Amino acid sequence: MTSFGARLAGAMTDRGQLCVGIDPHAGLLAEWGLDATASGARDFGLRVVEAAAGRVGVVKPQVAFYERYGSAGFAALEEVIAAARAAGLVVIADAKRGDIGTTMDGYADAWLGAGSPLESDAVTISPYLGPDSLRGMIAAAVREDKGLFVLAATSNPEAAGLQSAEVTVVEADRGQTVADWVTQRAGAVNTSAAVGDDAFGPVGFVVGATVDRAELGLTDDVLHRAAILAPGFGAQGARLSDIRDLFGALAPQVLASASRSILGAGPAGIADAIDAHNAELQKALHA
Numbered sequence: 242m243t244s245f246g247a248r249l250a251g252a253m254t255d256r257g258q259l260c261v262g263i264d265p266h267a268g269l270l271a272e273w274g275l276d277a278t279a280s281g282a283r284d285f286g287l288r289v290v291e292a293a294a295g296r297v298g299v300v301k302p303q304v305a306f307y308e309r310y311g312s313a314g315f316a317a318l319e320e321v322i323a324a325a326r327a328a329g330l331v332v333i334a335d336a337k338r339g340d341i342g343t344t345m346d347g348y349a350d351a352w353l354g355a356g357s358p359l360e361s362d363a364v365t366i367s368p369y370l371g372p373d374s375l376r377g378m379i380a381a382a383v384r385e386d387k388g389l390f391v392l393a394a395t396s397n398p399e400a401a402g403l404q405s406a407e408v409t410v411v412e413a414d415r416g417q418t419v420a421d422w423v424t425q426r427a428g429a430v431n432t433s434a435a436v437g438d439d440a441f442g443p444v445g446f447v448v449g450a451t452v453d454r455a456e457l458g459l460t461d462d463v464l465h466r467a468a469i470l471a472p473g474f475g476a477q478g479a480r481l482s483d484i485r486d487l488f489g490a491l492a493p494q495v496l497a498s499a500s501r502s503i504l505g506a507g508p509a510g511i512a513d514a515i516d517a518h519n520a521e522l523q524k525a526l527h528a
C-alpha cells in the first residue's frame with residue numbers, strides 16, 4: 242500500500258490544502274433539518290462526504306458527535322468513514338485518543354487496523370501521558386501505512402499555559418517546552434530509516450492557526466517532514482487568506498481545517514461554501 246505520507250501529499254497536490262470537518266453537533270443538525278439522533282448524524286455525515294468528494298482531498302469526522310449516541314452513533318460513523326474512503330477522500334478520525342502504551346495499542350487497532358470497522362487513514366492523538374506513551378501507536382502507523390496527528394499546539398487559548406511550560410528532560414541539553422518536547426520526540430520517526438522519503442512521514446502535528454508558535458518554542462525545523470493539521474480557521478477566528486503570514490515557510494505542509502464556517506452553510510449551500518473556502522486558500526497560497 243502507498244504510505245500515508247504519499248497519499249496525503251497526493252491529495253493535497255491534486256485537491257488543495259483544505260480539510261472539511263464533519264461535526265454534526267446539535268445546533269447544526271437542527272439547522273440542517275435533521276434529528277439529533279444517530280440517524281441524523283449519519284445523514285449529515287454522508288451529505289458532507291458527497292459535497293466534499295471531488296472538491297477536497299481530506300475530511301475529518303469529529304468522533305465526539307457520533308460517540309454521543311453510543312453504539313448507534315458508532316455504526317453511523319462507520320458508514321460515514323467507509324463512504325468517505327470509498328469516495329477517495331483521506332479520512333482523519335478526530336478521536337483525540339491518549340493513554341498508556343498497551344491501551345494505545347487497542348486504539349491503534351480500532352482506528353488504524355486494516356479491516357477494522359472504524360478503519361481510517363489517520364487519527365488524532367493526545368501526548369499528555371508523555372510522548373513515549375505514543376510509541377506503540379507510532380509503530381502501528383508505520384506498520385499499517387497510516388498517519389497520526391499528535392496534539393502539539395492546540396487552537397484553544399487555555400492550552401498555551403500547558404503547552405508552553407518548560408519541562409526538564411534528562412537527555413536534552415536545554416530547557417524544552419512541552420510542545421517542543423512532544424514534536425521532537427514523536428516526530429523523530431519522520432526522518433528515521435523506518436519510513437521512506439515521501440513528502441510527509443507518518444506523524445503529523447496539530448498546530449492551531451490561532452497559535453503563536455514562538456511562544457510555544459516551536460521552530461520550523463522540528464516540524465520537518467510533518468503534515469500540519471491546522472484547525473482554528475473560520476469559526477475560531479483565523480483567516481485562510483492569512484495562511485502565509487501565519488505559517489510562513491511551513492504553509493505548504495498545512496492542512497487547513499474548518500468545520501462550522503463550512504457546515505453552517507447548510508445542505509443547500511455546503512458545496513459553494515467549500516468552493517469559496519478553497520478559492521480563498523488557493524489565492525493566499527499561490528498569490
Ligand SMILES: O=C(O)c1cc(=O)[nH]c(=O)n1[C@@H]1O[C@H](COP(=O)(O)O)[C@@H](O)[C@H]1O
Nearest residue numbers: 303365395396397449472476477499500501
Ligand atoms: O484536532 C483537531 O482537529 C482540533 C484541534 C484543536 O487544537 N482545535 C480544534 O478545534 N480541533 C477540532 O477542529 C474542529 C474545529 O471546528 P470549527 O471551529 O467549527 O472549525 C473541531 O472538531 C475541534 O475538535
